[in-house]
Amino acid sequence: MSAHSLKDDFLDRAQHALGQDFLRRAVRKTTDRLRDGRAQAVKEAGQFDAWRTALSDARRRAIGRLDAVLRVFVERASAHGVQVHFAADAAEACAIVVELARAKGARLAAKGKSMLSEEIELNQALEAACVEALETDLGEWIIQLAGERPSHIILPVVHKPRAEIRELFEQHGGVSLSDETKVLAGYARDRLRAEFLRAELGITGCNMAIAETGAVALFSNEGNGRMVSTLPKTHIALMGLERIVETRADFADLMRLLPRSATGQRITTYVNVLHGPKRSAELDGPEELHVVIVDAGRTQQLADRDYREALACIRCGACLNACPVYSTVGGHAYGTVYPGPIGAVIEPLYARDDERRAELANASTLCGACHEACPVRIPLHDMLVSLRQANARQGRGDRTELTLQRVAARAMAVPFVYAHGAAVARWFGRFVSSNGAWPRFVLHHTPVLHAMARQRVLPEPPARAFRDQWADLVRDERRGADGR
């Protein structure tokens, strides 16, 4: 995963994002729209919380006996002709797909949107084997033409203005287009249609598998997922090992919650549930359906009780839209495949020795909005706190800030030291706060303080500390009570 190793840190990338006006407006507009859509859908549904409870239970149940559930899925999927493969890590998953491509003599693989494919960097592996990997989701295709990374789980290209998209298409096709969405989408439709018909291989992700019927389910709005799972002779679905529910009833809850949580839709335009390749008598559909079940760090997460629940995630993106940090800086600042609160939790768990991913636990205000929005109630904010604790224990992070926090912790434990220390800090704070006497650049070069001040606007301390006001408050309260 070399391309994922991050050079600068989150704060640098966030600072960079904050300097880009279009990006800031676009990210805010997107997260607002999706959050409002979800809120509307919750209101209309009425029994949203009952569904949440049911799906939360269903996901945890399946993950709690995942080996047994996968066995049933594999047995039943195989019974209707699905060929199942198992990959321990990203390299093995890519090798399996590349080998299939070779065996089929494939030159073009048309791809549906898959975050797992981003995660294992499948496109690079296919290109290295001289197989063209073509993204066909409109947003993903634009990302691919631009040589970038998705910035949102479900709307990958929100950070790009339409004029840039037009230029990309004009360069790609040697044509002249207008900025209208219809024109741009129409160009993509025409260009990609021929490719769907030409591709020997269709590659998709898997939103969820259903053990009971041995099915792989794909949710989509554009229809490219249907194209790549219908037209090429071979369809490969990449599946994270945790993407499974046990029964159709569990799947019903998912159908109701995933679209509402993601975009506020009652249901996505297409819900495509596949039980194997086409039957011999059928006129169309793939002749082979391969499912590649991928671990790539997930069993590590499963083994860790503190974070196991994060495997219940259904990848709806609701936590991104709810997060004040994400909706301010956007996805690229995280520098990882999965951004936002869920990314800050699972990315460090996938690669525990990666310092740059570990710091993402700080990319949060711990407000808990992610937990509130989560359709399967993953306690993301608790996990972020626990990741921060782990980081501190391992001595990660800014040394000065860590030392400051340690000193503060000691001081707070002794009332006398705390009271006097706070008085000194309050006096000192008047100079270094946002309206204080010290200019910011001085602050940024002051030893010890720069660590605190780098990304924070320090508030002006109040004239009287809360603990000094406390005695008055208690007295007032008593008087009020006596006066009754």
Added chain:
Amino acid sequence: MDAESFYARIATALGGPSPALHLPPPRARALPATVSVPQRRVWAAAAAERLRSVGGSAEVVLRSNLAQRVQELIGESSVVRVAEHLLPSEILPVLAHATVCSIVEPVAWREACAAATWGVTDANAWIAETGSVLLCAQRDRPRATSLLPRHHLVVVPMDRVIASLDEALDAMADTPSQWLLVTGPSRTSDIENDLTIGVHGPAVLHVLVVDEETA
């Protein structure tokens, strides 16, 4: 990695292998008592409203008017359609110029679908909860009929209108190669959050629900 090693990895992570999961094979539930026609009409109205809210369209048509309505919609446009036994016989003369899945080879079929303006299908069900059309793939109902043409016309009898997604899941008991819900035309908001209809899939989804005059 072989299957057993993979399961063993998971079992280790879980702290030991899980007991075998005995899931009964999928079965359709016992059919509910016969649903009255007025009830189906109420569901059809709900389905139509929900389908319209996502850019699709729907109308109730009396069987006696069906052929005329299909003629008005499709006229002489190029058409592909599912096998005759899935469609009301009244509309077959109007679709006489259609390419029919039951008499062509796969390559010719795909080309016909890619070139057609309309694809005409039936539906296994039409669902009030979401306005979704359920299509289970089979020899006589190939997938491309509802995928490649720019317009998709669904002709569904009133007695296939159902209340909820739960009932639609019954059709999964037979594990069709594809169990597909279609709810409205293809859409994307990928470009600056601007909603556009008709990206890869059909840009028009129109449902004709056929009402028998007798009820």
